[in-house]
Amino acid sequence: MDRASYFSPQAGRRIEVPREIRARFGIGDIVRHRLFDFRGVVFDIDPVFANSEEWYEAIPADVRPNREQPFYHLLAENEESSYVAYVSQQNLMADGESGPVDHPSLNQLFEDFANGRYRLRRGLTH
Numbered sequence: 101m102d103r104a105s106y107f108s109p110q111a112g113r114r115i116e117v118p119r120e121i122r123a124r125f126g127i128g129d130i131v132r133h134r135l136f137d138f139r140g141v142v143f144d145i146d147p148v149f150a151n152s153e154e155w156y157e158a159i160p161a162d163v164r165p166n167r168e169q170p171f172y173h174l175l176a177e178n179e180e181s182s183y184v185a186y187v188s189q190q191n192l193m194a195d196g197e198s199g200p201v202d203h204p205s206l207n208q209l210f211e212d213f214a215n216g217r218y219r220l221r222r223g224l225t226h
Contacts, residue, residue: 108150121147123170124189128210128218131174132195133187135163140174140185141201141218143209151186165190175203 108115125131125142132139149156149167156164165188172192176185182203196216210218 108146111150111152115146115148115150117147118168121170123147125170125172125192125194126217127220129194130196130198130201130217131172131187131192132198133185134191134193136178138176138178138185139195139198139201140176141203141206141210142172143175144173146171146173149188155186175201175205175209177201177203 102119103116104119105114105116107113123145125145127142127145129142130139131142147170149165149169149171151171156167159165170189172187172189174185174187176183182205200213200218206218209221209224211221212219
């Protein structure tokens with residue numbers, strides 16, 4: 101079988117995924133959105149789209165990303181606010197050279213910033 105599945109609480113359903121997916125970014129990496137002016141720190145990765153159908157359908161069809169790619173959960177920031185974002189791999193680029201991110205939840209998940217990335221707190225690794 102070339103696919104596996106898991107239950108996504110966020111989507112409220114089972115998600116079918118290829119057995120092998122390559123994520124370009126890892127937990128703790130700093131990324132920037134290619135189209136919109138925000139950056140963030142990766143704190144979780146879904147191997148394929150695993151959010152609600154309503155969320156997916158709300159994206160305009162002409163910029164709606166393919167579901168069959170990694171999607172990243174980010175502690176995100178722009179000039180006005182901090183928030184959590186869910187972004188497809190095709191819409192992200194590395195941004196560790198621009199320095200740390202200033203998100204109020206960073207200390208809950210990460211210990212420190214070094215070499216352009218954050219290190220996950222020891223108690224949160226598995």
